[in-house]
Amino acid sequence: MTTPETSPQDTAATAAVRKTDEQWRAELTPQEYQVLRQAGTERPYTGEYWDTKTAGVYQCRACGADLFTSTEKFDSHCGWPSFFAPLAEDRVRYLHDRSMGMDRIEVRCAACDSHLGHVFEGEGFPTPTDQRYCINSVSLKLVPRDDASGTQA
Ligand SMILES: [Zn+2]
Secondary structure, three states: OOOOOOOOOOOOOOOOOOOOHHHHHHHOOHHHHHHHHOOOOOOOOOOOOOOOOOOEEEEEOOOOOEEEEHHHEEOOOOOOOEEOOOOOHHHEEEEEEOHHHOOEEEEEEOOOOOEEEEEEEOOOOOOOOOEEEEEOHHHEEEEEOOOHHHHOO
């Protein structure tokens, strides 16, 4: 890629999984469709994984790509699953989101371009990075594993 970077936060769409709106609608539940394909947000403390401490890999609910692991998950008390980093940087893509009168960084699955949540910086959590990936439970599917760190050589 030789595209000049206007912003280090915005990354180009490289979606390998492409489906029509009709297909997504047929494959996902109404709530999954609303969050993943229409950038909706589940209500805090209502999702499946906000308080989950099970070891495992969090996959994209839409396409099954490995996105996060329990190793990077931390308790932010915000009501959504929070991670200080993705499994690998190339698993997600970033987009400026200026909706709702805010300037936020949207996080999408790099493989299928589905909406996952937002990433926030500088909140002072005691984690290895200064970032909090605030992700909708409904965008994720946890695959329990005894040793989630095994995915990172
Ligand atoms: Zn995906």
